[in-house]
Amino acid sequence: MTGPVAPTTEPLGMFAARLFDEIRALAPDGAGVSRPAFSEIESQVLDHLAREARAQGLVVEEDAGRNLLFCLPEHADAEAWDLTGSHVDSVPRGGNYDGLAGVIAGLLVLLSAQRGESTLDRPLKCIALRAEESAWFGTCYLGSKMLTGQLTDADLDAPHKGDGRPLRSHLDALDVDAAAVAAGTPLGDMAKVLSFVELHIEQGPQLVNNDLPAAVVSAIRGNFRFRQVQCIGQAGHSGTVPQKDRHDPVLAYAEFISGLEGYCLARLARGDDLVMTSGVVGTDPDQHAIARIPERVSFSLDIRSGSRALLAELQTEVTSRMDRISKARDVRFETGSVVRNEPAELDPGVVCGLEQAMGDVVGQSIVVASGAGHDAAVFAAAGVPTGMIFVRNRNGSHNPAEAMTIADLMVGVDILKAHFARPAQVAMTTNSDNEANMFDELIRTFEAHGKSIHAHAALAKAARRAAAEQPKRAVALHLIASRAESFVECFECMPLTYSEGANAENALRALVAELETALSMGSDAEALAALGAAAQRCCALELAES
Numbered sequence: 001m002t003g004p005v006a007p008t009t010e011p012l013g014m015f016a017a018r019l020f021d022e023i024r025a026l027a028p029d030g031a032g033v034s035r036p037a038f039s040e041i042e043s044q045v046l047d048h049l050a051r052e053a054r055a056q057g058l059v060v061e062e063d064a065g066r067n068l069l070f071c072l073p074e075h076a077d078a079e080a081w082d083l084t085g086s087h088v089d090s091v092p093r094g095g096n097y098d099g100l101a102g103v104i105a106g107l108l109v110l111l112s113a114q115r116g117e118s119t120l121d122r123p124l125k126c127i128a129l130r131a132e133e134s135a136w137f138g139t140c141y142l143g144s145k146m147l148t149g150q151l152t153d154a155d156l157d158a159p160h161k162g163d164g165r166p167l168r169s170h171l172d173a174l175d176v177d178a179a180a181v182a183a184g185t186p187l188g189d190m191a192k193v194l195s196f197v198e199l200h201i202e203q204g205p206q207l208v209n210n211d212l213p214a215a216v217v218s219a220i221r222g223n224f225r226f227r228q229v230q231c232i233g234q235a236g237h238s239g240t241v242p243q244k245d246r247h248d249p250v251l252a253y254a255e256f257i258s259g260l261e262g263y264c265l266a267r268l269a270r271g272d273d274l275v276m277t278s279g280v281v282g283t284d285p286d287q288h289a290i291a292r293i294p295e296r297v298s299f300s301l302d303i304r305s306g307s308r309a310l311l312a313e314l315q316t317e318v319t320s321r322m323d324r325i326s327k328a329r330d331v332r333f334e335t336g337s338v339v340r341n342e343p344a345e346l347d348p349g350v351v352c353g354l355e356q357a358m359g360d361v362v363g364q365s366i367v368v369a370s371g372a373g374h375d376a377a378v379f380a381a382a383g384v385p386t387g388m389i390f391v392r393n394r395n396g397s398h399n400p401a402e403a404m405t406i407a408d409l410m411v412g413v414d415i416l417k418a419h420f421a422r423p424a425q426v427a428m429t430t431n432s433d434n435e436a437n438m439f440d441e442l443i444r445t446f447e448a449h450g451k452s453i454h455a456h457a458a459l460a461k462a463a464r465r466a467a468a469e470q471p472k473r474a475v476a477l478h479l480i481a482s483r484a485e486s487f488v489e490c491f492e493c494m495p496l497t498y499s500e501g502a503n504a505e506n507a508l509r510a511l512v513a514e515l516e517t518a519l520s521m522g523s524d525a526e527a528l529a530a531l532g533a534a535a536q537r538c539c540a541l542e543l544a545e546s
C-alpha cells in the first residue's frame with residue numbers, strides 16, 4: 001500500500017470498492033474500524049487518498065487545518081469553487097462508510113469529469129476533513145469548525161479520550177496553528193466556497209424502509225433538551241390515600257408525555273418535522289416501593305426538528321402543558337436548564353438543485369430531514385450555501401455493521417454529477433408583504449423547492465402565512481394551502497415520480513391562475529361566485545383522492 005499507484009481506467013464503482021477495502025485495512029478494530037480524530041491513522045488515510053488521487057491525475061492540496069483538497073488540474077488556481085466531501089475519522093469500532101463515503105463520492109465526481117464522462121459548471125473541489133466525530137475530544141465537527149473559525153480556546157483544552165492529552169497538543173503535533181484556532185480565526189477562506197454539498201450515508205432507517213437508494217436532505221435537525229425534569233407530588237400509602245386525593249407525579253408525567261405525543265402527532269400530520277424522546281425516566285430507587293405513591297419522578301426530554309420556529313413553539317407547548325397539569329393535579333414540574341442546539345437550515349437553492357438532479361437521475365425526488373448532525377451544519381452556519389445527499393445504509397451507523405452498497409453510492413454520485421453540471425440555482429426569498437406579487441411569490445416558493453412533497457409543504461405554509469395577513473385574499477390562499485396539504489397527505493411516505501411531481505405542479509399553477517382571475521373580477525359577487533366554483537372543484541378532487 002506504500003508503493004506508487006499506477007493510473008488506471010478501472011470503472012469508478014470498482015475504484016470506490018477498492019479504496020473502501022484498502023482504507024478499511026489501514027485501521028481494523030474488531031469487526032469495525034477505528035480512525036481517531038487528529039491521529040496518525042487519520043493522516044495515513046489522508047496520505048492514501050492523496051496517493052490515489054495524484055495517480056489519477058488530480059491535484060492535491062493541504063489546507064491550514066491539515067485537511068486535504070482534491071481538484072482537476074485546470075481548477076487548481078480557481079478564484080472560487082463549489083465544494084463537496086466529508087470526514088475521514090470514525091468513532092471507535094465504527095463503520096467504514098460514515099464520512100468516508102462522501103470523500104470517495106467527491107473523488108468519483110472529479111474522476112468522472114477528468115475522464116470526460118460528465119461536466120462541471122464551475123470549478124469543484126473535494127475535501128477530506130479531519131475530526132468530525134465527538135467520540136475523541138467530546139466536541140464534534142472539529143475539522144470544519146477550525147476551517148470556519150467556530151472553535152473556542154476552551155475547546156482546545158478538551159482531553160483526548162484515549163491518551164488524555166488536550167486537543168491543543170494534538171494540533172501542535174500536526175503543525176496546525178492552535179493560537180489562530182483559539183482566536184476564532186478561520187483556517188479557510190469561506191468567501192471562496194460557492195457552495196458545499198456533503199454526501200453521507202443515512203444513519204437512520206428511512207431510505208431502507210422506503211426502498212430508496214438516496215434522498216436529498218432538507219435540514220439538519222436541531223433540538224432542545226431537558227436533561228432532568230423533576231415532577232414533584234405528594235408521597236403516600238398506596239392503600240389508604242383515596243384516588244381523588246392523590247398528587248401522584250407518575251400519573252402527572254404519564255398525562256404530560258402522552259398528551260405531548262398527541263400534540264406532536266398532530267403537528268406531524270400537518271407536515272411539520274419533529275421527533276420527541278423521553279429516554280430516562282424513574283422514581284427514586286432509594287425511596288420508591290410497590291405500596292408507596294412516589295413523591296417525585298424524574299425524566300429527560302429531547303425534542304428535535306429541522307425548523308427553528310417549530311422548536312420555539314414546541315418549547316412553549318411543553319411549558320404550558322406542564323403548567324396546566326401542575327394546576328389540575330397539584331404537582332410541580334422543575335425543569336432545570338434547557339440546552340438548545342439550533343437546526344441547520346440548508347440553502348433552498350442548493351436543495352432545489354439537488355432535488356432536480358435527483359429527479360433526473362432517479363425519476364423521483366425525495367427530501368428528508370437529517371436527525372444526526374454533520375459537517376454540513378458547520379458550513380451552513382458559516383454562511384456557505386449548503387446541501388446534503390443521503391445514501392441508503394443498513395443497520396444504523398457508528399457500528400461495524402453499517403452496510404452501504406456501491407450501487408447506491410453510485411446513485412448518489414450521479415446526483416452530485418448532475419447537480420454540479422448544472423448552473424447554480426438562486427434561492428428565492430418570499431415577501432408576502434407585497435400583496436400585488438403574492439401569487440407570484442407563492443409560485444416561486446414552490447419552484448425554489450423543486451417538484452417535491454417538500455415544495456407542496458413549503459407552499460402550504462407560505463399560503464397560510466399570507467392568508468393570516470391578508471383578509472381580502474384569505475379564502476383563495478386557504479384553498480391553495482388546502483390543495484397543497486392534501487397532496488402532501490396523499491404522497492407522504494410514498495415515492496414521488498418525476499411525472500407525478502410535474503402533474504401536481506401543473507394542477508397547482510392552474511388553481512393559482514384561476515384564483516387570481518377570480519379575485520380580479522369586476523364585482524364582489526362575481527368574485528365570490530368564481531371562488532365558490534373553485535372551492536367546489538377542490539372539494540370534489542379531495543373526496544376523489546381520499
Ligand SMILES: [Zn+2]
Pocket residue numbers: 087098099132200
Ligand atoms: Zn459522519
